[in-house]
Structures are given as C-alpha cells and as structure tokens.
Amino acid sequence: MSDAPERPLRADAARNRAKLLDAATEVFTTRGVGVPTEEIARAAGVGVGTLFRHFPTKEALLEAVMVRRLETITARTAQLAAEAEPAEAFFACFRLVVEQSAGKNEFVRALAAAGVDVHASLQESTTAMRTQLADLLSGAQQTGAVRPDLGLPELLALLVGTGATMEQLPADPSARERIYEVVFDGLRPH
DSSP: OOOSOOOOOOHHHHHHHHHHHHHHHHHHHHHOTTSOHHHHHHHHTSOHHHHHHHOSSHHHHHHHHHHHHHHHHHHHHHHHHHHSOHHHHHHHHHHHHHHHTTTHHHHHHHHHHTTOOHHHHTHHHHHHHHHHHHHHHHHHHHTTSSOTTOOHHHHHHHHHHHHHHHHHSOSOHHHHHHHHHHHHHHHSOO
C-alpha cells in the first residue's frame, strides 16, 4: 500500500470502485480467487482499465475486498452492540463473522503467495474487530448468557473453526443451523 495520502474519489469513480468491490466479493467468494480480473470488471459492468485504475494488481483487489469485509463486519458489530441486548448482539455477531468468513482462507493464501504481508495490511481492521468481539463477549458474560471461562483467544478459535466447518457443509440451511445450535449450546453456561 502506498504512503501517499488518498485523494477523495469523484462520485462516478467512487461508484465504480464500490461496484468493483461488490462484484469481486461475490465472484471470488462463489468461484474462487482464480477468476480473471477481466471477469470481475465484466461482472461490475466496467472496463478492465477502470478496474486497474482502482486496483493496479489482482492482489490489491483481493486485499481491498478483505479490508472492506472486515470494516463491514466491524460496522455491523457496532450496530448490533448499540441496538440489541448483550446476549443477542453476541450471538448475532458470531453468526455474522462466520457467514462473512466464507472464502477468507483462500484470499489469505493467494495474498501470501503473492508476497503480501496479510497481517500487516489487515492489522488496523483486525484490531478494531477484536476489540469489539472482546466487548461483546464481556457484555454477554456479564448478563450470564455466555460461560465466564471463555476468553477472547478461545472465541477467535471457535469462530475460525465454525467458519471452516460451515465451508464443509453442502448448501443445507438446516445443517448449518444445527452447527450453530451445537456451538451456541457449548458457549452458554451449564
């Protein structure tokens, strides 16, 4: 990433950037990161030159998709924390993080293979997300909705593990719901 300050985008450029990120998120998540950039541009309804003006490399596009995902999760988590009771917010956030993690490992592998320091490029977004998760966990524990012996490292491991488990399931909503029920049952105090 460049150290040069970012200039505000013109309205049409901002729209194109958003369309590209939306299309890339959808295509990379459903078809994998091997999809050519030309197909991303076509799915966004823009020319490949427009794609490369915003994202000079495919890796830059992948990185932007990951940052946007984390920022979206962080914003939605903050909204849940503000609008819902602590227990409801915690469990809704758990679902949100798991559902948004689809394809994340493939993104990380592709970026690492291209020499991108994924942890450095996502550090700010990841730190904000961890802080929010810790706050949600604490709030849910204070209300007695989540077992008191669970720490943030275990919660993060459960989120990663549940996300990986969901990727192994066929597109069966009832099977996914059973997985959530089992995990949530284990998170609650007994």
